[in-house]
Amino acid sequence: MKEKWYVSTAQIGMLIFPVIVATADLLVPATIFKEADRDLWLSPLFASLTGYATVYLVFQLHQLFPKESIIEYSPRIVGPFLGKLCGLLVLFNLLYNVGYIIREYGEFIVGSFLYETPLLVVIGTIVLLCAVAVKAGLEVLARVAQVFVPVAVMLYALLMLLMLPSMKGENLFPVMEHGIVPVLKGAYTPQGWFSEVILFAFLLPYRVEKETGMRTGLLTVFTAMLALTLINLSTFLVLGEDVSDLNYPFYSAIQMISFADFFENIDLVVMAIWVTGAFIKISVFFYALALGTAQWLHLDDYRPLVLPFGFLLVVLSFWTAPNFSQLSANLQTFAGFQTTAIFMLIPLFLWLVARLRTGKKAGAEGMSSTRAK
Amino acid sequence: MKGGAIAGISLIAVLMTWYEWSALRRSPWKTKLAYAVLLLASWLIALLLVHNPNLPGPTQALMKIYKPLAGLLKNNEQQGGHE
Numbered sequence: 001m002k003e004k005w006y007v008s009t010a011q012i013g014m015l016i017f018p019v020i021v022a023t024a025d026l027l028v029p030a031t032i033f034k035e036a037d038r039d040l041w042l043s044p045l046f047a048s049l050t051g052y053a054t055v056y057l058v059f060q061l062h063q064l065f066p067k068e069s070i071i072e073y074s075p076r077i078v079g080p081f082l083g084k085l086c087g088l089l090v091l092f093n094l095l096y097n098v099g100y101i102i103r104e105y106g107e108f109i110v111g112s113f114l115y116e117t118p119l120l121v122v123i124g125t126i127v128l129l130c131a132v133a134v135k136a137g138l139e140v141l142a143r144v145a146q147v148f149v150p151v152a153v154m155l156y157a158l159l160m161l162l163m164l165p166s167m168k169g170e171n172l173f174p175v176m177e178h179g180i181v182p183v184l185k186g187a188y189t190p191q192g193w194f195s196e197v198i199l200f201a202f203l204l205p206y207r208v209e210k211e212t213g214m215r216t217g218l219l220t221v222f223t224a225m226l227a228l229t230l231i232n233l234s235t236f237l238v239l240g241e242d243v244s245d246l247n248y249p250f251y252s253a254i255q256m257i258s259f260a261d262f263f264e265n266i267d268l269v270v271m272a273i274w275v276t277g278a279f280i281k282i283s284v285f286f287y288a289l290a291l292g293t294a295q296w297l298h299l300d301d302y303r304p305l306v307l308p309f310g311f312l313l314v315v316l317s318f319w320t321a322p323n324f325s326q327l328s329a330n331l332q333t334f335a336g337f338q339t340t341a342i343f344m345l346i347p348l349f350l351w352l353v354a355r356l357r358t359g360k361k362a363g364a365e366g367m368s369s370t371r372a373k
Numbered sequence: 374m375k376g377g378a379i380a381g382i383s384l385i386a387v388l389m390t391w392y393e394w395s396a397l398r399r400s401p402w403k404t405k406l407a408y409a410v411l412l413l414a415s416w417l418i419a420l421l422l423v424h425n426p427n428l429p430g431p432t433q434a435l436m437k438i439y440k441p442l443a444g445l446l447k448n449n450e451q452q453g454g455h456e
Contacts, residue, residue, distance in 0.1 A: 096431055294407075299403055301400065305407060305408065305411060311411075311416075315422065318422060319428070319431070321432060322426065333439075334435060334436055338435050
């Protein structure tokens with residue numbers, strides 16, 4: 001793969017920010033509430049620890065192999081067989097997760113706005129749109145993110161300001177009534193989202209600046225954590241205990257905004273933000289999936305794989321769960337383990353082996369040159 | 374109904390290949406093979422799903438793998454007496 005794309009570090013951060021926040025914002029408050037009760041706003045704080053750890057590992061590995069993605073450098077670190085196996089696991093998890101995300105997107109749109117539209121149409125159109133964006137390349141995606149993410153963040157901030165009058169401060173107390181354990185359990189599902197920052201490993205090889213630290217990664221995880229905390233907090237302050245009965249609590253909280261009888265139906269703004277965020281999120285996953293598969297098979301171009309992958313994703317999104325309640329139940333039970341187990345433990349494994357090997361040989365260059373491509 | 378769905382799925386697969394044809398023709402055999410395998414696999418899964426929408430899939434496999442861990446979380450919850 002010799003793609004010549006140049007994207008700035010800020011653009012990469014803006015591509016990853018919706019990856020964490022986009023689908024989490026609507027689904028997560030209800031999921032956390034089931035465990036953490038009224039301390040749900042504290043859980044993202046602990047959940048983001050997974051994000052920091054993954055960012056650290058991915059950026060450390062990136063420093064050893066600045067020009068390669070995780071699919072390319074894993075055979076160099078642990079040998080061809082184990083390396084290919086690690087790559088396959090990461091790719092499979094990406095495939096499964098993006099099928100899942102597409103289904104979440106479709107269920108929300110059909111369940112809240114386009115009641116009569118078949119799920120297949122909603123899912124098919126977004127996948128087609130993402131396929132076109134992915135075929136256009138990373139630079140296009142980066143610019144899309146650069147245009148839309150700041151707008152989406154500003155709109156969210158505006159929505160929260162509008163929610164202020166309906167917030168009830170007494171909902172919040174007492175803080176940590178049952179101690180810290182429920183908060184940690186509540187963090188279990190959202191930490192799965194934070195482990196998805198492994199996608200940095202597919203984007204970093206194309207950045208222009210040679211930043212040595214991992215400021216961008218940490219900043220992205222931190223802002224995502226802040227956003228999720230604020231979303232949980234504002235949702236809970238508005239709705240109180242009703243959060244548990246709702247599928248999309250944040251969306252329901254927004255629906256309560258009403259000023260002077262004419263400033264209403266703001267929930268449509270949420271739909272616009274959600275579609276934009278989901279579009280960027282699915283595209284980044286899709287891009288990493290197509291590019292990673294091409295690298296895994298040593299193909300020289302990933303573009304021919306985009307359309308068949310789109311087809312596979314539509315099929316898979318229907319395959320993941322029979323209905324919405326099953327989908328969110330799965331989310332609650334094993335999605336947290338399933339994403340973190342692969343997206344965090346594989347970089348951890350690679351990093352440990354790389355550390356052991358570079359300790360013996362003279363630096364990272366020694367290891368890279370042993371297996372010239 | 375089922376016949377229509379199968380025809381529609383096959384039509385999409387054919388249209389996709391038709392659209393990609395000019396690019397595919399110039400690409401090396403490995404790319405062609407990867408394309409064909411991906412497309413045929415998705416086509417086959419789609420047909421199986423039309424035949425039986427409740428076909429066990431990756432979700433069931435992953436659930437089997439992660440069930441012990443998920444069970445761990447549930448048990449703790451009960452012991453803690455927290456609902």
